[in-house]
Structure formats: structure tokens, C-alpha cells
Amino acid sequence: MTQTPTVGVLADHQIRAMLDAAQIAATAPVADGQIQPASLDLRLGDQAFRVRASFLAGRDRTVADRLAQFQMHEIDLTNGAVLEKGCVYVVPLIESLALPAGMTAAASAKSSIGRLDLLTRVITDRGIEFDRVPEGYVGPLYVEICPRSFSVVAQTGQMLNQIIFRNGKTIMDDDALRALHAKTPIVDGDAVISDGLGFSVDLRPDGTDLVGYRAKPHTGVIDLGKLGHYDPAEYWEEVRTDKGWIILDPGAFYILVSREAIAIPPMAAAEMAPYIAMVGEFRVHYAGFFDPGFGYAEAGGSGSRGVLEVRCHEAPFVLEHGQIVGRLVYEHMAAMPDALYGREIKSNYQGQGLKLSKHFG
Template sequence: ISPQKTLFNGNENGVDYQIVSGEHLSAKANPKSTTGRLDVFTRVITDYSHRFEEIRSGYKGKMYLEVVPKSFPIKVKTGHRLNQLRIRHGYTVLSDQDILRTHSSDPMLFTEGGNPVDVDELKVNNGLFLSVNLHASEGKIVGYKAKKHRDYIDLDNINYYEVSEFWEPIYHQPDDHLILEPEAFYIFASKERCRIPEYLAAEMIAYDTGSGELRTHYAGFFDSGFGGRVEDKGARAVLEVRSHDVPFLIEDGQTFCSMKFEPNTEVPKFVYGDDIESNYQGQELRLGKHFKQ
């Protein structure tokens, strides 16, 4: 797929999907982590829906996937998983007070040194805020900027492509500042380390445009178990960032994204982690699994 909009019919053998047949079930879709890190924009479309990525209760019909590679052409085939679906029974998110109470007893956010962030230092406002990390020792990489590349990425090829062919490394600057170029795509890591308890699931929501002309994070879902147990001290969230229209100055520790938490109806039998060979457990700054790292 070249950098243009492509629409796929997700129905196999022409059979209509009935994803959410229960009275109180609905569904929300989002790009998979690897999809977002490749700067591939995807969204699910259903007939007569007034919103992308959302599947209403009782829907039965066709389901389509819009795919737009932004930085690199990609080669896909039937069976490749670009998107993911989260099925909901009702829709309840933790309030800011619930987030603070949960963190007090079961820490979800850690400092770079691995200590739980003090409750008084958590930034909450309709979700838990994370900041961007631009600080490192001299000569260390703090991010990546996508190169415009004519060669395609075959999604079957794991740990295959040289990073230098597709990405420009961004090194630590003495003043911990960086100017993002308009419409360029960047990969950064959060300054904090986060973990999602097994009884919760999380979603990183689109950045509030009132806080800056940029979008962070295509891939919104964080699974139960991400970041491990408390003693594992969490993992950094990888941020997919694009500045729009004008250059945008960012600095180390700048608030960058917000995470909402939903309670699971029950603790999942399988959670994110090494036991199911999850790709990004315990991650630092990391590109998608198709690149040699």
C-alpha cells in the first residue's frame, strides 16, 4: 500500500459480522501498537455509524478497515492484524479520585528511577497525564524521526529492516528542547514508567488540541498487565507524535498525553507480558518489531 487511502472489506466470504449481540455490549477499535509505530493510520468503519472506530450495540453488518500509510509504503496480505477491538459492557472509566486511590494502594506510575510517583505529584484531569522524555546522557538517543522512504515494509518481516534506512535518530540536546517539524512523524518515550493492573484496562486518548498543534499516539489501547507487577516498576509508554501546520517546540517533562482507565468485568486469564510473548513488555524507547534493535 502506498501513502494513500485504502479501504478493505473485513468480511470473510461475504458473511456479515455480528460483533456485539448482547443488549449492553458495544465495541471500540484502535490501531495495534506496531501499526502506530509504523505511522500507519487505520480506522474501522461500519454501515450507518456516525462515528469511526465505534461499533454500536447489536450491530450486524459489514465492517471495513481504512488504511493510510503515512511515512512508509507497506505490504499487507489477508490475515495481517492491523487493528484491535475492545468489547465493552457499558462504559465506565475511573474518575480522577479513583485513579488517585488506586495508585495509592497499587502503584501505576513510576519515576525514571523506578519509585512510585507520589500521589500529590500525579497530574489528573479526566485521566492520568504522562510527559515526554527528552533527557539523556550526551550522545544518547531520545527519539526517532521517520525518513520519507520509497521502499516498502513487508509486515511478514520481523526484526528485519535496518533502523538507519527508515529512521533518523534524535540525540539529546543540552537544553532538553526540540522543535518538531510540521507533518513529520516522531517516536518518543514517556518520562514516567507505567503499569496497568490486571483488573484494569487503559486507553491513551488523543491529545487535547488546546494544549498544542500535535497529535500523540495512534495506538490507544494498553492491555491489562502492561508494565508487569509493582516490583517490575512499569514500562515506558512509546509516543507516536506528529506536529501539524507549524513548527512546535517541546521540552523534557512536558505534559504530552492522557490515559483513561476502565475496570474489567473480571481478571483476564491471559494478560500482557512475557508469558504470551508480548512484544513490548518492559520497553524503553523502542521502534516497531519489524526493525533490528
């Protein structure tokens, strides 16, 4: 593929062209459903390396160099293996890249993985940031995996992360985002636009006092290949309130939901970003990408809530209904996707509200 001159996030057919041009290479054929409207799912390779600590390669080193320093032991993933809570692993991915000039890439955990409090971050040779692939990068991809709340069973070929490809400067400024909202509403009600679309937490849901879930501290293993299998009550405590606020406990992991119903029109993609540190001592989100069509009415969405993966830090914190907790940064697409999230492809979270990962029945 010759480099597309259009600025924006690459669409599904452009990702296929990158595969045809060997700008994306893989040691196994592309799997069904691996290409999403504006992203590519990345697959685990055959081995996981238990390491002493999380690391970045640094400008002058490869990931293999760092593994030689910090590797503790090697685990075979071909038949599945347990990755233990609180441990750090590095797994070579099946996919590798040879990006053309002007193109960068960014990775994120897939939605179901973030909802399991499974910290997964892509790293590269000579990399100085997690989940960011610099312009023109040629080389392998690795994922660092750190289970935070639950030990998991992982296996070769499973897709924990996704990657998008950016040609040029793709982010919409506030004026462009306001124009998009005026043409195709991106949120129900008033849009709070400042360096992206602000969204808030829903702690007064209609008809119920169930506002979220909190991960239990001592649970069994979750097999990432088993969908609709686990009883939520064995892994999660329900969080209920009729007061419009909750207190977040330090170190605890919560699943909450946005008050706003969000839509991503076909010629846009979005990434969830933290708001500002001054709003409170907590982090919102581990999984960050929203494909074109998410929550979009013509793709069967009619507005979908954003599920919030929340971890409180040093001090207990009072979180109140309607408090702004994050923002969506919208980006221009380089082309119209062949398929939209929730319409032409199977999408687990179209039209969602408060919802645990697809591993729970």
C-alpha cells in the same frame, strides 16, 4: 453467551464466550494469539479497495454503498500486495459482530502499526465515528488503511487492529483512579490525574542524548510480515539533543517516549487519548489500547514507558522535556483475565523504553 451483568471491559475468556455464542463471527478459524487479555486482534480479508478519499458510512448507508461511490480499483491481498504511501484503502475484515444490548466496542491500531505511521481505522455500516462500534451493532467490520510515512506490503490474515468490548460505562473517574494508584501504583512518582493519568515526554534520558526517531521522507517498502528484518537507519533519522527540547517540523512523524513508567494492573485496561489542543499544534498517538498487565511488576513489566507517535501540524513547535502530551484513560475490567500482558502471552513491548516497531532489527 448471555450478557454478563458486570460492568467493564471484557476479559479474554469472555471474548472466547462471545465467539462460542456467535456474537463474534469469522470466516476463518481464530488464529493463535489473536485473543489478548482484554482485546481481540482483527484480521485483514482477501481484498483491498483503493478509494478516492476517507469516508464514514453515515447513519443511513452501508460501507458497501460508499464503496460503490468512491472505489477506484480492487487489490488481491491473498499473496500480499503493496499499499502505497499517501493512498487510502478499505479492507473488509474476517471478523463480524452481533453485539448484545448494553455492549459497545472500540478499535485501535496495534502498537507496531502505529509506530509505522500507518493510519488504520475501523469503520462500520451506518457508522458516524471511526473506531467506535455502537451498542447492539450487527454487521461486518472494515478497516480504512492510509500509509503515511512508508508504503507497506499487506496480506490476508494479518492483524493490524484490535478491538475491545465494553459492557456499560467502564471508565474510571478521577477518584477511582487515585484509589487504584494508592493501592497499586500506576506510575512511578507522582500521578497527575485529571480526566485520566497525564503523561509527559522524556527529552533528557539517562546516559544518552538519543531522544527519538524521525521518519525519513523517501524510503523503501516495509513488508508487514517481516519482523526484525529492516535496518532502522534506512527508514529513520535519530533525534538527539542535550538541551532538553526539540523542534517538531510540520508534517514530520516522530517516535518519542514518555518520561513516566506506566503500569496497568490486572483488573484495569487503558486507552491513550490526546491531551488538550491548547498544549500545542501536534497530535500524540495513533495506537491506543493497553492490556491488563502492561508494565505491571508481577507480569514482568516493572513499569513500561509509553511510546509516543507524534505528528506536528501547521507550524514548527518546540517540545520540552516533561511537557504533558497525553493521558491514559483507565477502565474497569468486567473480570480477571486468564492471561496478563507480558506474563502468560508473548508481548513485544513489556518493559519497553524508546523502541521502534518489531519490523526493525
